[in-house]
Amino acid sequence: MNQESKNYQPKKQLKQTETRICQNCGKEFTIEPEDFEFYEKIGVPAPTFCPDCRLQRRMMWRNERKLYKRKCDLCGKDIISIYPPDAPFPVYCSKCWNSDKWDPMDYGREYDWDKPFFEQIEKLYKKVPHLSLMELNNTNCPFVNYAWFSNNSYMCFDLGYGEDMMYSKACHFVKDSIDCSYAKKIELCYECVEVEKSNHSSFLKNCENCLDSHFLTNCKNCSSCILCEN
Ligand SMILES: [Zn+2]
Ligand SMILES: [Zn+2]
Incomplete structure (x- = not known):
């Protein structure tokens, strides 16, 4: 060669x-x-x-909108949860989960190098209590998930700093609005999608800084407008 x-x-x-x-x-x-x-x-x-x-x-690791009625496995109260009543692990309501009534450290265990990893993580997963809903510091919002610092809201998912909101998704710093999604800093709006800093408007899509306007698409800084599109 x-x-x-x-x-x-x-x-x-x-x-x-x-x-x-x-x-x-x-x-x-x-x-x-x-x-x-x-x-x-x-x-x-x-x-x-x-x-x-x-x-x-x-x-399957993110259940955002399917909610179940069940009991908290610590206080026994009726709760709404993203986990069904027959989930194979304990589920605690937010109050219990954030309390000192249980110690997460109790669930620590030695890793066994002779056994498969996934077998061990599954066992641990089924023992450790799960938080009923992904929520933090909400008041009067039993039917929300992925929600934080919100008040009096119903059926909202991914809601942050919301007040008196209904049937909305991915809305942050929002107030008195229904059927909105991907909205930020809106108030008194209905059916607004991808809308920011707008007020008293409906059926806006991809709009910003609009006031008293309806049925707009791709508009900015409009006031008292109807049926406009860019
Ligand atoms: Zn397939
Ligand atoms: Zn509880």
Whole structure:
């Protein structure tokens, strides 16, 4: 073998598009050459689940809107929770969970190097009490989740510093509004989406600094406007 052939290195071949069967739902899915390159780059094997099943698997860790009636496993009171009554772990209401009536340190345990990690984390997960709703310092807001420093609000998810809000999602520093989403600093609004610093308006989309306006899209600094679009 001469020197040249000895040093010969085959040119790196780009992988072909591959069709695979999802191990979970049995449907076909494709993996593109760029995907293979990316998996190689971050050092993980190619997936065996289709994109939809992968998304479901990621999202099962965040229950944002499905609420259940159940009892707090510490004080026994009726509560609303993101965990069903038959959840395999104890669920505490916010008051109990934040109290000194239990000590999280009691659940510490030694790691056993002879047993699989996931087996041990599952056991721990089923023992440690879970917080009934993701909420902090709310008053009179039993049906909210991912909410903090809010008052008198109902059926809101991802609500921060909200007051008298209903049926809204991802609204922060908001007041007296219904059916809004992705809104910030709005007041007396209805059906506003991606709206900021607006007041007394309805059906606004992607607007800012609007007042007494209705049915606007992509508008800024409007006052008493109706049916405008940019
Ligand atoms: Zn699948
Ligand atoms: Zn409780």
